[in-house]
Amino acid sequence: MGLTLRQQKVxxxxxxxxxxxxxxxxxILQVDITQVTLNRDLSRLxxxxxxxxxxxxxxxxxxxSISFQLFSTIDLDKYFADEVDSREGEKQFNHEMFxxxxxxxxxxxxxxxxxxxxxxxxxxxxxxIPPTIYQKELERLTIDLSWKSSxxxxxxxxxxxxxxxxxxKIEAKNKTKEEAxxxxxxxxxxxxxxxxxxxxxxxxxxxxxxxxxxxxVKDLRVEKNIRSRMVGITGTxxxxxxxxxxxxxxxxxxxxxxxSLDNGFEKALLAVALISYIQPFADGxxxxxxxxxxxxxxxxxxxPLSYRSVSSLEYKKAMLLFYEQNNLQYFKExxxxxxxxxxxxxxxxxx
Numbered sequence: 584m585g586l587t588l589r590q591q592k593v594x595x596x597x598x599x600x601x602x603x604x605x606x607x608x609x610x611i612l613q614v615d616i617t618q619v620t621l622n623r624d625l626s627r628l629x630x631x632x633x634x635x636x637x638x639x640x641x642x643x644x645x646x647x648s649i650s651f652q653l654f655s656t657i658d659l660d661k662y663f664a665d666e667v668d669s670r671e672g673e674k675q676f677n678h679e680m681f682x683x684x685x686x687x688x689x690x691x692x693x694x695x696x697x698x699x700x701x702x703x704x705x706x707x708x709x710x711x712i713p714p715t716i717y718q719k720e721l722e723r724l725t726i727d728l729s730w731k732s733s734x735x736x737x738x739x740x741x742x743x744x745x746x747x748x749x750x751x752k753i754e755a756k757n758k759t760k761e762e763a764x765x766x767x768x769x770x771x772x773x774x775x776x777x778x779x780x781x782x783x784x785x786x787x788x789x790x791x792x793x794x795x796x797x798x799x800v801k802d803l804r805v806e807k808n809i810r811s812r813m814v815g816i817t818g819t820x821x822x823x824x825x826x827x828x829x830x831x832x833x834x835x836x837x838x839x840x841x842x843s844l845d846n847g848f849e850k851a852l853l854a855v856a857l858i859s860y861i862q863p864f865a866d867g868x869x870x871x872x873x874x875x876x877x878x879x880x881x882x883x884x885x886x887p888l889s890y891r892s893v894s895s896l897e898y899k900k901a902m903l904l905f906y907e908q909n910n911l912q913y914f915k916e917x918x919x920x921x922x923x924x925x926x927x928x929x930x931x932x933x934x
Contacts, residue, residue, distance in 0.1 A: 589614065589616070589624060592612060593612065594628060598655070601646040602644045602646050603644060604645075605643065608625075632650045634647055635647075649687045653910060653912070654910070654911060654912040655910065655912065657904065659904070662904070663900060667818060667819060668820060670907060672819075673821060674820055674821060676833070676861070680909060681833075683909075689853070690848065695848075701922060701923055702884070702926075704926055708931050723929065724889050724925070725749070725773045725774075726742070726749050727891040728887070728891070729749060729766045730742045730746075732873050733870075735895045735898050736870060738765055739758060739762060740762055741755075745766055748763055749766065768800070769870070769874075771798050771801075772874050776874060776877060783878050784882045787841050787850075787878075789835060789838060792834065793807070795874050796864055796867055799867050799870050800864075805866045807864075809863050810830065810862075810865045812865075813825035814865060816906070819903050823860070830863050837854075837858070837861065847879060847885050848885070848922070850883070851885075852911075854872060855876040856872070856914055860905060886930065888921045891928075892921070
């Protein structure tokens with residue numbers, strides 16, 4: 584964030600004691616600092632939208648902003664060093680998340696500029712690419728995404744075994760039939776969205792999410808409709824909503840939020856995170872989120888993600904942090920890194 588150590592300390596003070604005055608901050612800070620300098624530090628924090636100023640004149644108070652709460656930095660090693668039942672975090676779905684995300688600045692100006700530059704690179708790369716080469720690259724990305732997305736869900740196929748299955752329909756030895764089906768379903772889902780991306784998300788609808796989920800869980804003995812019973816999530820005490828009507832209501836609010844946005848990156852990021860957070864189905868939620876995210880990226884002219892270079896464990900940690908702390912910073916960093924990886928490794932001039 585480019586803050587000085589003193590500014591970081593001021594931010595920490597405001598985070599620990601919401602609704603605090605400048606005199607109280609100065610007292611807690613315990614350093615030799617003038618009122619003018621401290622005012623300059625506070626103005627810097629307000630400008631970067633890490634804190635917000637409330638009131639006027641002598642009644643001015645400070646508190647951390649919505650963006651800070653969503654995107655503050657957390658020491659992951661320290662956080663996950665505690666056993667699941669010892670971690671202090673949200674246990675239930677936070678319905679206020681929709682209004683929080685609606686008000687927050689999802690990407691910083693610097694992040695937006697970086698993503699825009701990557702988008703321009705991708706646009707140049709595909710401008711003159713022959714259709715046959717484009718399809719070949721899309722096939723390669725499909726293999727990578729099918730493998731990694733399935734691996735995150737516990738699938739034990741290797742990347743080479745996945746390639747053999749998807750291109751030659753040869754199943755790997757000593758693997759279950761269900762693992763092969765999961766991978767093949769990813770291929771079908773990606774083929775479906777590649778042909779219909781703009782039509783599917785203009786606007787995004789619950790029915791589209793259900794259709795994509797149905798493709799992903801075909802022949803896997805998974806219920807295809809919005810669930811009507813409670814589900815647990817391994818590795819966390821967070822429990823998603825369990826009422827079918829509530830779940831549908833939250834999905835609709837998610838669709839409304841995404842449809843209100845203009846930025847394709849914001850749409851995709853929120854779709855992946857919120858579908859995982861709501862957990863609308865008995866199984867296949869994260870898979871559905873990743874595919875929906877790619878639909879939204881492709882519909883806005885951006886490169887889809889394969890997630891190939893991300894660690895399955897790191898991906899799961901990023902999701903758990905959102906469930907338990909309603910913090911999106913780690914997953915946002917993962918998303919940006921994976922978009923950079925996709926632009927630099929698919930549809931490039933060097934293929």
